Amino acid sequence: MCIVTLMGCTSSNEQTSQDASAMSGVAMVDQICSLCHGLTGESASPMFPKLAGQQKEYLKLQLGDFKRHLRSDTSGAQYMRGFDHLTETQITELADYFSRQSPMKADADSADARGESIYGNGIPESGVARCGSCHGAGGEGNGRIPRVAGQHAEYAIRQIKVLQQTDQRPRDDSMKSSNHSLSEADTESVARYMATLGAKP
Known part of the structure; x- marks a missing residue:
C-alpha cells in the first residue's frame, strides 16, 4: 500500500506519520495511495499491486497486518514505515474505496x-x-x-x-x-x- 510514498519511501519523520492519522481514507487515496497504486487502484508498475475491485475484507486484513508489521517480507518491509498510525476508520475507508472500484483490468496478452x-x-x-x-x-x-x-x-x-x-x-x-x-x-x-x-x- 502506498501510504509509503509519504511515510516510507521518503525521509518523512515520525510527526508526518502521526499527522496522517487525521486524514480521511479518501484524502489518503488522493494524496498518498494514488502515487503508487493509481487513483482507482490500477497501478501502472508491477512493483505495486493493483487494488481495484479487491475484496474488502481481504484489504482490511492486509492493512491491519501492515499496521502491525506482520507482512515483513523483504519487498513489503521497504514500504511499511508509518503504517503504525493507521486508524481502524482509515483502514475501513481505504478498503471500502478500493473494493468499490471497477475490477482490475486484465492483461489479454499473457495467455499461458x-x-x-x-x-x-x-x-x-x-x-x-x-x-x-x-x-x-x-x-x-x-x-x-x-x-x-x-x-x-x-x-x-x-x-x-x-x-x-x-x-x-x-x-x-x-x-x-x-x-x-x-x-x-x-x-x-x-x-x-x-x-x-x-x-x-
Missing part, C-alpha cells in the same frame, strides 16, 4: 496454457490444489481470499515466492503446501494466466 491448467486443475501428482477452488473460477476471490484476476504477473510471482520461502504470512498457511510444490516455471505460468482473467473474449 500451462498456467490455465494449473489454475483450473492443480497438479494432483505434486499435491498442488486447484487455485480456482479458493480464488474462484474467474479469480474473483471471496471475503478473506484475494481477487487474483488481472493482477500484475510479476507481483503475483513475488507473492507466491514469499509464501513458498517464509512463515511471515500466518493467514496464508493453507497456501504453503501447494506453493512449495510449484516449480519456478509453474509459478510464472500460473501468475501469467491469472493476469489474463477478466479479459474480454
Whole structure:
C-alpha cells in the first residue's frame, strides 16, 4: 500500500506519520495511495499491486497486518514505515474505496496454457490444489481470499515466492503446501494466466 510514498519511501519523520492519522481514507487515496497504486487502484508498475475491485475484507486484513508489521517480507518491509498510525476508520475507508472500484483490468496478452491448467486443475501428482477452488473460477476471490484476476504477473510471482520461502504470512498457511510444490516455471505460468482473467473474449 502506498501510504509509503509519504511515510516510507521518503525521509518523512515520525510527526508526518502521526499527522496522517487525521486524514480521511479518501484524502489518503488522493494524496498518498494514488502515487503508487493509481487513483482507482490500477497501478501502472508491477512493483505495486493493483487494488481495484479487491475484496474488502481481504484489504482490511492486509492493512491491519501492515499496521502491525506482520507482512515483513523483504519487498513489503521497504514500504511499511508509518503504517503504525493507521486508524481502524482509515483502514475501513481505504478498503471500502478500493473494493468499490471497477475490477482490475486484465492483461489479454499473457495467455499461458500451462498456467490455465494449473489454475483450473492443480497438479494432483505434486499435491498442488486447484487455485480456482479458493480464488474462484474467474479469480474473483471471496471475503478473506484475494481477487487474483488481472493482477500484475510479476507481483503475483513475488507473492507466491514469499509464501513458498517464509512463515511471515500466518493467514496464508493453507497456501504453503501447494506453493512449495510449484516449480519456478509453474509459478510464472500460473501468475501469467491469472493476469489474463477478466479479459474480454
